[in-house]
Amino acid sequence: MKHEIISIGTIRTPFTKIEGMPVQTVGGEGVKGEIHIKDEYAEGLKDLEQFSHLQLIFIFHKTYKTKLKVKPFLADEHHGVFSTFSPIRPNHLGSSIVKLNGVEGNVLHIENLDILDNTPLVDIKPYVPHLYDPTVRNLETGWFENKDVKSQRAGSRFI
Amino acid sequence: MKHEIISIGTIRTPFTKIEGMPVQTVGGEGVKGEIHIKDEYAEGLKDLEQFSHLQLIFIFHKTYKTKLKVKPFLADEHHGVFSTFSPIRPNHLGSSIVKLNGVEGNVLHIENLDILDNTPLVDIKPYVPHLYDPTVRNLETGWFENKDVKSQRAGSRFI
Numbered sequence: 001m002k003h004e005i006i007s008i009g010t011i012r013t014p015f016t017k018i019e020g021m022p023v024q025t026v027g028g029e030g031v032k033g034e035i036h037i038k039d040e041y042a043e044g045l046k047d048l049e050q051f052s053h054l055q056l057i058f059i060f061h062k063t064y065k066t067k068l069k070v071k072p073f074l075a076d077e078h079h080g081v082f083s084t085f086s087p088i089r090p091n092h093l094g095s096s097i098v099k100l101n102g103v104e105g106n107v108l109h110i111e112n113l114d115i116l117d118n119t120p121l122v123d124i125k126p127y128v129p130h131l132y133d134p135t136v137r138n139l140e141t142g143w144f145e146n147k148d149v150k151s152q153r154a155g156s157r158f159i
Numbered sequence: 160m161k162h163e164i165i166s167i168g169t170i171r172t173p174f175t176k177i178e179g180m181p182v183q184t185v186g187g188e189g190v191k192g193e194i195h196i197k198d199e200y201a202e203g204l205k206d207l208e209q210f211s212h213l214q215l216i217f218i219f220h221k222t223y224k225t226k227l228k229v230k231p232f233l234a235d236e237h238h239g240v241f242s243t244f245s246p247i248r249p250n251h252l253g254s255s256i257v258k259l260n261g262v263e264g265n266v267l268h269i270e271n272l273d274i275l276d277n278t279p280l281v282d283i284k285p286y287v288p289h290l291y292d293p294t295v296r297n298l299e300t301g302w303f304e305n306k307d308v309k310s311q312r313a314g315s316r317f318i
Binding site for chain 2 (some may be wrong): 001002003004005006007008024025026027029041043044045046047048050051052055057059060067069078079080081082083084085089090091092093096097099114120122123124125126127128129130131132134135136138139140141142143144146149150
C-alpha cells in the first residue's frame, strides 16, 4: 500500500545544517522558530492557541537513504531503526513535541526545537498527554537509559 | 511538495468498525492486538523488546475526506482540525502510544488500543518521554480540559 502525503507548511529554525544540531527536544530547549502554514490550511488552526504544546509530524527532507540497523549519535552500537529516532528509517517521518508561544495568522511561534530549517510539516496535533498517560505504567526505555541526550549534538554521519 | 509513504505492516485489533470504538488510548485500556511487520522490515525490530511502550504512526485508512473545521465526538462545537485528533485531517495520519507486551519474530503483541483493525502502519518509534518531558511546563490542553475521554465512544459521523 502506498499513500501520498503533502506538506501543510514549513518549519523555520536556526539549524541550517545537521552537524551540531541537538538530537532531541531536551537538547533544543529554548531554541525558537516559526511554522509557516500554507494559506489553504490556515482555517484548520482555529483554537490551536488554546494549547501550550503541540505534536508536529514532519518529513526528514535531507535524508535520502533508509537502513534497518543504525548507529544513532547517542549509541555505541547498532540498533534496529524502529528502536531509535534515526531519520534514515522507512518513510523518513519525524515527530516532535514543541512549545507553542503564539499564533499570528498562519504563523505559529514555537520553541524547544531539534528540527532542521525548512523542514516540510505534514501534521499538527495538540499535545494532550492525559489521553494516554494513565495507560503508561512501569515505563522501560531500553538503551536510552542513562544517555546524556541533552548535551549530545549531531555529527555528520547522516549527511 | 509531495512525499510517498508505504506501509511497513498491519495493526490487528478487535475493532472492525468505527462505531463504538474508543476515541483515545485511555478508552482502549486493556484492549489487546498485534502488529504484523512485513518480512522486509523485520530486521528493523532489533532491540524493540527493550521498550515497554511504543509510538505508532499509521494511516486512517477508512477516512476518505478532509475538513479543516471538524466537530470531534468529544466536542459540542467545531474546532480547527489541527486542534483535534479527528481522522478527517490533511494526510490522514494517526499517532498512538501503546504498550508493548512482547515481540515474536515479526509479530508485536500490543495493548491499550484505540485503532481500527487492519490499519496500515507507517512507523514505530520507542516511547521515551524523558526526551521532551523536561521541556513541558505549565501545560495547557484547551478544549480537552474536563472532557470524559475514557468513556467516550465513536459514533457514525465519520463513516
